[in-house]
Amino acid sequence: MSEANLQVLPQSSGGNTGGGAIIDLEFGSVADFRKRLVDMEQKYNFLQEFFQKIMVKDEDFGVVPGTKKPSLYKPGAEKLCELYGFAAIVKSKEEERDFDTGYYRVCYTLQLVHRASGIVVGEGVGECSTYESKYRWRWVNENKVPVHLAKEDLLFEEKDGSYGPYKQYRIPNEDMFSQWNTVLKMAYKRAFVGVTLQCTRSSGIFTQEESEMDEYADVPKEERKQGAQGRTANANSGRYQGGNRSTGGTAQKNRVLNLMKQQGLDWNGLADAASEALQRPIKKVIADITAEADWKTVGDYLEADDSQNDISFDDLPEDLR
Template sequence: MSENTAISVIDSVDIQEVTGTMAKIGQFQQVVQKQLRQNLDYGVIPGTQKPTLLKPGAEKILMLLGLRSEFEIIDSTRDFTAGFFQYQVRCKLFKGSVLITEGLGAANNRERKWIKQDPFTIDNTVLKMARKRSMTDAALTVGSLSDIFTQDLEDLDLEGEKVSTTRRYATDQDGTISKAQAKRMFAIAKGDADTVKAAIGEKGYEKTSDIKKTDYDGICARIETLLVNPPEEEKPEKEEDKPVDGDGVTAEDVANIFKNDTPAQE
C-alpha cells in the first residue's frame, strides 16, 4: 500500500466512531479478564510471557459475543503405512448468518508431546487439537485479545504441556487504575468533583490514584447513578427545632427567667 493510499484510508475514517470502538474493545477485554478463571479457561506455561487461552475460555468468549462456529478440514494426511497423521482446520465464526472472522489451526502426531506415543491411537486427538487451535485463533481475533492471551502453545487441556499451578498470572485487572481511567471518571461526572468524591467515598477511597481496577466499573456506574439521582443534602436544623439540653442551662439563665416573671410592685 502506497503512502497516499494509506493517508486516504485514514482520512475516510470517522475518528469518533473509531474512538468509540476502541473504548468498547477495552471494556470487552476487561469483562473477559473478570470472567475467565486461571487453570480452567486459561493457563500459564512455564517460560512464556502470556497466559494461554484454553478451549473452555475460547468457548466462553464466543458465548459472550453471541457467535456460532463452523469447522472445515482444509487439508489432512492419514498415512497408516508411515504412521503419520496431520490436519489443518478452518474455524468460521458467524453472527446469525453473517461471517465475522475465521481462524486456522494445524496439528500432527510428530509434535514433541506425541512423539513417543503410538501414532495409530492418537489420530482423533490430533484432529481435535487442530480444531481447537482454529477456534482459539478465531476467538482471539474477534475479541481483540491477542495482547492478553497467546494461542501458540494452547495445548494444556488436551494432555499437552503441564499447566503451572503455583504461578499466578497478573491480569490487567490487578493494581490501581491509570490516569486515563481517572480522567474518564471525571468526564462521566461532567467535571463535577463532588460527584466523583461521593462515588469513590462509598467504596472507601479518598483519592482516585488508590482505586483498584476491580472497583473501577462499579464506581463509574455509581457516578452515572448519582448524576441522575443526586443525594439529598442535609438541611441545617432551625433554631426552634433544636432540642433543649437541660444541662446547658445555667443558674444565671434561671434567675433571669424568674426575674422576668416577678409581678411589678404597685
C-alpha cells in the same frame, strides 16, 4: 474537505511535469474518530470487566508449563464466542494417514460466523500431526523403559523431584494410532482458539507477561481462588458451583493411588502425570491436590488418555483391525 482526508501522491518521476494528485480517501472527520475512540475504550473496559467476572485463571486461560506468557484455553475461547455471539463452522478439513507407520496429519480451516447476521467475521487454520515431538515420543521413568531398548542410546533428562533426583528417558511412541483422535482435536482447538483471538481482538491480552495478565484480570484473591480452585461438579445437574476447596471425600484420591501402584509409578512420576492432567505445576501430590474434582481429573488422565477412549478404527484396513 475534512481534516482527516489525505492529500498524497508526489509528483511523477516520468515525463509528466504535473503536480501531485489529490486523493480523498474519506477516512471520516475528527468527530467520527473521537466517536470510534470512545467506543473502543468502552469495549476495552467491558472486555476487562468480562475477564474479571467470567474468565477463570487456570481454567479459561493460564500459563502452559514450559511457556512464559498466558495462553487462551478452549473453554475461555468458547466463553468469548458466546459473549460476541459467534459460532464456529468447519470450512475445510485435510487429512493424511499412513497405516503402516501410524503417521496422521490433519488441518482444519474454521470460520467464525456472527449468529444473528450470518456474517463470516474471520477465518483460522490449525494443524497437527503425530510427528510432533509430544506425540511421536514419550518420556518415561527409568523403570518404564522397555527391555528391548538400550538406555545408553536414549535421550534422558535428569530431574530433581520432591522425593529425590531421578531420570526420565525419551522412547518412541509405539502406538501412534492411539494418538490420532488427540491430534484431530488438537488441530481443531488450535484453529478455534486462533480465530477467536483474531475476531475478538484479544490477541494483545495474551501476549502480556503473567504478572501483567493478573493485573488486567484483577480479581480479589479469595474470589479468584474460589473460582479457579473451588469449582466442584454437581453430580445431579452436571453444572459447576463455586466454593472453597475442600477434600470433599477420598474416593478419587484412593482411585489415583491405586492406579499409581498398578502402573508402577513413583511419587515423582505421579507428580509429572498430575501436572499434565491439571495443567499446573504439581510438586508434592498430596499437598498440592486437595479438591476431589482435581483427583478425578488426574485419575481419568491415568486410567485412559482421551485419545484412547474416542478413537475410531473404522478407517483401518481389515488386517489391522
